[in-house]
Amino acid sequence: MRKVIIIKYGELTTKKGNINLFINTLNKNIQTYLADYAYEEKHDAGRMFIIPNESAFDEVLTILKSIFGIHEFNLGYETTSKELEDIAADLLPLLKEKAFNTFKVLTKRSDKSYPINSMEVSRKMGGYILKNIDNVTVDVNNPDVEVNIEIRKDYTYFYFDKINGAKGYPVGVAGKGLLMLSGGIDSPVAGYLAIKRGVKLEAIYFESPPHTSDLAKDKVMKLATKLANYNNTYVKVHVINFTPIQEAILKNIPHDYLITIMRRMMYRISKRIALMENCKIIVNGESIGQVASQTLNSMNVINHVVDIPVIRPVACLDKLEIIEIAKKINTYDTSILPYIDCCTIFVPEHPVINPTLEKCAEYEALIPYEDLIKEAIKTKEVVKVSTVNKNTNSLL
Amino acid sequence: MIYLDYSATTPVNDEVLDSYIKVTKEYIGNTHSLHKLGVASKKLYDEATKQIADLFNIMQNEVVYTSGATEANNMAIVGYAMANHKRGNHIIVSMLEHPSIYKMCEYLETLGFRISYVKNLENGTIDIDDLRNLITEETILVSVCAVNSEVGVRQPLKAIRQVIKKENMNTIFHSDMTQAIGKCNVSLHDVDMATMSGHKIYGPKGIGMLYLNSKIRINPILQGSTKFDEIRPGTVPLPLVVSFSKALRIALTNIDKKESYVKKLNDRIINHFKKYDNILINNTEYSIPFIINISVPNIKSETLVHALEAKDIYISTNTACSSTDLSTSVLAIYGDKKRAVSTLRISLSYLTTSDEVSKFLECFDEEYKKLSELS
DSSP, rough: OEEEEEEEEEEEEGGGGGGHHHHHHHHHHHHHHHTTSSSEEEEEEEEEEEOOOOHHHHHHHHHHHHHHTTTEEEEEEEESSSHHHHHHHHHHHHHTOOSSSEEEEEEEOOOTSSSOHHHHHHHHHHHHHHHHHHHHHHHHSSSSEEEEEEOOOOOOEEEEEEEEESSSSSSTTEEEEEEOOSSSHHHHHHHHHHHHHHHHEEEEEEEOOTTTTTTHHHHHHHHEEEEEHHTEEEEEEEOOOOOOOOHHHHHHHHHGGGOOOOOHHHHHHHHHHHHOOOOOEOOOOTTTTSSGGGGGHHHHHHHOOOOOEOOOOTTOHHHHHHHHHHHHOOOOHHTTTOOOOTTTTTTOSSSSSOHHHHHHHHHHHHSSSSHHHHHHTOOOOEEEEEOSSSOOTOOO | EOOTTTTHHHHHHHHHHHHHHHHHHOOSSSSSSSSHHHHHHHHHHHHHHHHHHHHHHGGGGGGEESSSHHHHHHHHIIHHHHGGGOOOOOEEETTOOHHHHHHHHHHHHTTTTTEEEEEEEETBBBOOOHHHHHHTTTTTEEOOSSSSSOOOBBBBHHHHHHHHHHHHHTOEEEEEEETTTTSSSOOGGOOSSSEESSTTTSSSSTEEEEEEEEOOOOOOOOOOOOTTOOOOOOOOOOHHHHHHHHHHHTTTSHHHHHHHHHHHHHHHHHHHHTTTSSEEOOOOTOOOOOOEEEOTTTSOHHHHHHHHHTTTTTSSSOOTTTSSSOOHHHHHOOOHHHHHEEEEEEEETOOOOHHHHHHHHHHHHHHHHHHHHOO
């Protein structure tokens, strides 16, 4: 008998014709995450079995808990015997360690050649349990412990414990998206939520040296590292030098439109990077009404410059709800570090909350933005941010 | 040279020294500077601290770098007492601590604190019943070293913690782990504060660390702090921090393997000493194999140290920190003054070779014989 982790796919099994794409992606992702561990992997009708080395069992389990596309785990045991007496001999001592009053036995028999049917197996196993463990009774509706037995072709499995997985879809199954990543609280959360739905993310970050510092950039890279934990271990970050554009806007455009025009430029650049990188959508952390550039009017005018979908996963969340997720994914403490980023350096006293397309066009004609955008894309820097699992710093 | 005084200090690991030199030359920025040199230094500092935090499963803000174990012990004991004197004035320490701890206690006594010394059993471990009786409402702190520096007795920290917390939830438990790190497995979750030192784990001299649970407030020993360095002000000694972090990582790798290797050397030496009627072995069943302590009542231990030194073999009398006095630990365990003034400590490392042990035993026999004839 040995300990195994049984993975259940959940929502993935509703995918019918595409199910193999989903499951293959998940398998590949699991292999990426567990690259540093020795383990055995098996597949059988709707289940995946991971058998890590005993010493790394808990570590592997912790990693699996953060992988999207896994609905639920069971910590189970695998035996080669199919004799009910043998199974009971393995099962009873483990069950005795649990404190419970009521139980039920659930059996699945995917090996239909097995002579006894599922109901009968459950009934017999229930009998063994009642005979061997004192003061317990059967309760089929609301049991303290659910004893699950799965009789499969080569092995029998049993388990009692269910652990929630990260749910969602396997990363990458939906294709790629480009996250507009700032140093704030919202955009990492937006990124996380998009990843959860199977979007493999790349990120774009706008810096304005010398107005913004390396500390601010470093902070964004730290946030990207946290997202890398979910994004199949790495995030490709496109760093755009936004200074020439920002200074041109500052010099030439009425200050109430600064933010509106700035966001429009960022959108234009993001769209082009997205196309270059085969990203089908832009993802960002805009939340309706949170700041002047996020009124519906502003969003409309800003969104106008791109013709690919812009997904805003936190658009309808309250700030406190966003913060709650940020804390859960460990980005909050980094996000609140007080470094100025390019969205906050030049904030006009009275930004326009109802901008118009006509005004935007009129003002943008004052700057040679097409050239500036091309230059910004030409000089972009690409940083591949990985999870810090592997110690790459030889100094340490 | 045969160096058998690893508990006094250790030679720096080459890889660790390499990091020290590289960081000194390549990371010149102050971690508090705004420019990119400063940012690079800060980043490296954070990585080094994160590595330590991960090694011990603690938070980064629970790592406080110090100049060494003595400073860390000062922070833990004096710093804690100063910040929490309103909650009580009673402190308990064991009788197997590093001598500097007793000096701190004497100082605190002059300020009105009451110090109790918990007894130990014959095997050197803390007398749990005595500890239980000593703890009162007024007890703010208990300090017991994880491994004693002279006899190598390892304390059951988890059990001690349980007793402390059961008697008084608010009493804080500090442990000086200087001699334990890298030699046996310890968990920082057994204590609230812990002291470590770089030079005992093949790291550089001049750096140590205090693990300070984030819920605990202590007064800084040095004044002049800013918001960046509330507890220990001063420019971050980045080369020391990075090389200390590396030394810790290496020290905490393969502890079990190192321990079982050293145990074999230890067995050989102990069995050899057992052949002498006049030599008393001071280790107990709770001693770690890295530290061997014997008493040679018929000759002057200091003379033996110098005689071996002439043959390029280095051992010590009791500890390097109090070589002129008697061994307080041996006295605490055996209550025999004569035994306590004639101690010799041979401290081993996973670097010690079997040949070195043979050579040492051979020379020891020679010198011991010569000196015995004189007495």
